[in-house]
Amino acid sequence: MDDALLRTLTPSVIGVLVRRGADFAAAEDAVQDALVEAVRVWPEDPPKDPKGWLVTVAWRKFLDAARADTSRRVREVRVEAEPSPGPGEEVDDTLQLYFLCAHPALTPASAVALTLRAVGGLTTRQIAQAYLVPEATMAQRISRAKRTVSGVRFDQPGDVATVLRVLYLVFNEGYSGDVDLAEEAIRLTRQLAARIDHEEVAGLLALMLLHHARRPARTGPDGRLVPLAEQDRRLWNTRLIAEGVDVLQAALARDRLGEFQAQAAIAALHADARTADETDWVQIVEWYDELVRLTDSPVARLNRAVAVGEADGPRAGLAALAELDPALPRHTAVAAYLHERDGDPATAARLYAEAARSAPSLPERDHLTRQAARLNTRLRG
Incomplete structure (x- = not known):
């Protein structure tokens, strides 16, 4: 069973159904049902035309759902007049699906979930496992997202920058459950790069x-975080x-x-x-200067302070850090590192312990706690 093939075909099959008259939410549901059927049938009877098979089954699933809903009788008459099941016109709608799933009306969490479902071809269960939330919670999130974009025209232009931010959010989630989100984000970004000639897509x-x-x-080997150096x-x-x-x-x-x-x-x-x-820390500082110029991001400024500390010495790094809001995430951890580099282990130990209490992840908390313990042991010695 080629799961990668199924996930690659998902957006184009959704596109076929939308072009035949299904709204996005109904098309996506029907394609998910077809994917479940493929998992059941294909191992024993693999189709010669996988995309055609998925289009045929998904279209039938959509028609069955339409017939079962008495409030959509008028729509049923319209869709029955559409072309017969099958691949039909070769139009690649993947790019439009990227744009639709990254619609500005969606929250970042909803955009990520919808992208993984509609473009990535993952099941609700897989996405829920990856984000460590109950499947019912993820199902509600995806349903709300689909309702939000259901009235958006499929051929409207989208914002590449928003799509890239959604993909970057997926990548930064890393991995858990049976889906490696970092690898999935790379796969989806490769897919996007093959469909759009854009320097920032390549950059991402x-x-x-x-x-x-x-x-x-x-x-x-013990799961401990290993710093870059x-x-x-x-x-x-x-x-x-x-x-x-x-x-x-x-x-x-x-x-x-x-x-x-x-x-x-x-x-x-x-x-x-x-x-x-x-x-080459000097050149890295120069690139951070470019990044700050482009984004004015506090996170970029924080990372620049670390780079300045490496290129020009810890006191220069601390001076750059002093210009930033102390409430910035990881600000305290950076201050601890620079104070240690500057020969002040007592202040560094105190700051490492303080940073550990607000660490965003368990591995990072453990790492910062160990750093504090290491310096305290040295001070007692």
Whole structure:
């Protein structure tokens, strides 16, 4: 059973149904029903034309649902007059589905869930497991999202920037359950890059590849978080790094810089260093300057403070940090690191412990707690 094929075909099959007269919500439901049927039937009787099979079954599911709903009799008459089941016109609606699922009327969480369902082809159960929420909760979230976009015309232009932010949110969720969201985000971004010639799409793909390349070294055998400077770089995926750099260079050559290209350039500089000591921090600061110019993001400014601390010394980093809001997430952890670099272990230990109490994840909390304990042990010695 080729799950990847099913997920790849999902958006184009939804598109066929929408063009035949189904609204988006009804089309998506029908396609999900067809996917369930495919999982049941295909292992014993694989179709010669998988897309045609899915279109046929999904269309029948849609008609059955329409007939069962007496309030939609008028619509049933209209859809019965549509072309007979089958692939029909070869129109790739995947890009429009990306835009629809990233509609500005949706919350980020709803846009992510709908994208994974309609474009990614994942089941509600898989998405719920990935986000560690009950299946019923995720089903309600997806249903509300589908109702929100059900009246939107399928051929309306969409906002590429919004789509990219949704995909980046998927990627940053990492993985849990039986769906690896980081890999799913890369797959969907590759799919988008094949359909739209846009330098920031390429920039996001490069950023994902370069970050994902470091994943094998990001945690130790015991599950502990391993900071970038301490990672075993032999574990980094050189194939993904090479691909990410190639994609990035092609995007930068177009001379239309965007935030994802700038972030990818920073990741590429980290990937290019054979050891942490060989990192080109001066150039990384320059790229953070570009990123701040493009986004004015507090997070970018925070990361820039770390880079300044590496390039120009910890006191320069602390001076840059002093310009930022102390309530910024991870501000305290950065302050702890820079104070330790500046030779003030007592202040660093106190700040590490404080940062641990507000850490956004269990691995990060444990890492910060260990840092505080390490310095306190040294101070007692």
